[in-house]
Amino acid sequence: MLQFTSEQFKEVKRRGEEFYKSLDEVYCPYFKEKITFNAQGLEHLKFKQREKARYEQDQYMRFKLLHLAPEVLKISSSVQGIWETKRFEYLKINKKWGSALKNVTYYEFIAVLKRNRVKIIIKQIDSGKKIFWSIIPFWGMNKETMTRILHEGNPEED
Secondary structure, X not given: XXXXXXXXXXXXXXXXXXXXXXXXXXXXXXXXXXXXXXHHHHHHHHEEEOOEEOOHHHHHHHHHHXXXXXXXXXXXXXXXXXXXEEEEEEEEEOOEEEEEEEEEEEEXXXXXXOOEEEEEEEEEEOOOOEEEEEEXXXXXXXXXXXXXXXXXXXXXXX
């Protein structure tokens, strides 16, 4: 189990947020276009769903490894997974916030950089901009086989 103090958590989160806000767009060779780092991605690093915060350990690892996300995107010329779905997205409709059913595509890029294996998730709603959605550290352990596992499942929450 990862151990850190409240002060260490606050510092890693502060530095991670600062770094994230310094990013605008990063060119990705796979898409041959730029990926946007906007407020939605930052919010997703802190919250699993609207108004449901991630555990501090989860946030700590994501913010600690966040500096790897632009590096992974800059070198990615192949995608490791694509997941397409329909889901209700919370967005501005006619100058008001609300939910609408949209086509959503998630792209997964996995890389090992600086001895860290991470999965980067890119989200695209309909044919809109591709945005950074998440960074998922390689950190779980399978209790039966005692092997490390990568988070899998719902990219919206991972």
